[in-house]
Amino acid sequence: MRKIMSVAALLLAVPLLPAPAHAAQAATVVSPKRPLNVRAGSAVWTVPLRTLPHGSPVAIDCWVKGQLINQGSVRVTDQWDRLTDGSYVSDAWIRRSDAPIPACGAAAPVAPAAVAAAAAVTTTAGTVASGGTPLKARTAPAHTAPLIAALPNGTALTLVCQQQGENIAGTQRTTAMWNRLPEGTYVSDAYVRRAATPPPCTAVNQPVAAPAAPATGGEWTSPLPGFRARPGFRTANNPNHIGADIMSFTGTPIHAASAGTVTEVVCNIEAGHSCDQTGSPSIGGCGWYVKVQHSGGIATLYCHMVRKAIVQPGQKVKAGQVIGYVGSSGNSSAPHLHFEVHINAPPTGPQNAIDPIPFMRTHNASIG
Numbered sequence: 001m002r003k004i005m006s007v008a009a010l011l012l013a014v015p016l017l018p019a020p021a022h023a024a025q026a027a028t029v030v031s032p033k034r035p036l037n038v039r040a041g042s043a044v045w046t047v048p049l050r051t052l053p054h055g056s057p058v059a060i061d062c063w064v065k066g067q068l069i070n071q072g073s074v075r076v077t078d079q080w081d082r083l084t085d086g087s088y089v090s091d092a093w094i095r096r097s098d099a100p101i102p103a104c105g106a107a108a109p110v111a112p113a114a115v116a117a118a119a120a121v122t123t124t125a126g127t128v129a130s131g132g133t134p135l136k137a138r139t140a141p142a143h144t145a146p147l148i149a150a151l152p153n154g155t156a157l158t159l160v161c162q163q164q165g166e167n168i169a170g171t172q173r174t175t176a177m178w179n180r181l182p183e184g185t186y187v188s189d190a191y192v193r194r195a196a197t198p199p200p201c202t203a204v205n206q207p208v209a210a211p212a213a214p215a216t217g218g219e220w221t222s223p224l225p226g227f228r229a230r231p232g233f234r235t236a237n238n239p240n241h242i243g244a245d246i247m248s249f250t251g252t253p254i255h256a257a258s259a260g261t262v263t264e265v266v267c268n269i270e271a272g273h274s275c276d277q278t279g280s281p282s283i284g285g286c287g288w289y290v291k292v293q294h295s296g297g298i299a300t301l302y303c304h305m306v307r308k309a310i311v312q313p314g315q316k317v318k319a320g321q322v323i324g325y326v327g328s329s330g331n332s333s334a335p336h337l338h339f340e341v342h343i344n345a346p347p348t349g350p351q352n353a354i355d356p357i358p359f360m361r362t363h364n365a366s367i368g
């Protein structure tokens, strides 16, 4: 039921602007294969702001701890460098001198005005007030943008900032403003009850252009037709459970929930154990699993298979195609499918997991 995977601890950076007074350190991007993404935060699932080609000069103000990047060209590190405009790059792709860079928290004396500006960069609490119908979270501030999640009435929201988009008449107000949520999706402010108005999305916390998001649509289907998931996403008892469990029988075919490309076929289990044996709640790991990348930055994960999946990494699969069979490998007490849905993938991690039950319901493939 529980899944243990190597997921980097992360601390999303809060931009502290304006830049501190010390001199920025000159450095160089080393990314020969493709341009380096400059992001709004210290993890690859934060909003990309622009790219820098191989050899580009950068000016580093300070560093923060963030997502571990282990495929960089220079080093393996969880350090992210904050550039002078408040954006971030992984230090894994940066060649620089050995001169120490200050940690952003310990940055040089900050003027009182800067402290006030920094204090203003906070999130705002809100609540979905749709009156019944779930509020749609989309990839851009318009009802035509691809749908990512449907948030039930009463859902607590963290509002990062507001951006102008399509005008919507809702229960709370008629407005063209949309709220950006931490995972980078947007909800119309017309249906959000809130005490304060979130700040406008700035150059740092806003994409340069609306994401050119491919549709997440296409057909979706239950990975285990005829079986029902039980609610269990991030419960009070199990806050690290980031999927839905669908109880079933050993050998039941597991279907790809939508068309995509298989990106991982892995045995994920605590050292000293085998995925080819029935697991137990005392063993860590999600056993034999498959990860499929779909369009629109959606990825799905299928854990605890009885044996290695029948698909290969790199293989294209159709919606409903059989990819493996139900089992109880890894951290599992009975045959079931642990099913995860991630947005803004790759990568996949706790940070971008969403509750599969409402997601699948929204996509006409209810599992609950």
Ligand SMILES: [Zn+2]
Pocket (backbone or CB within 6 Å): 001, 002, 003, 241, 243, 244, 245, 337, 338, 339
């Ligand atoms: Zn589970």
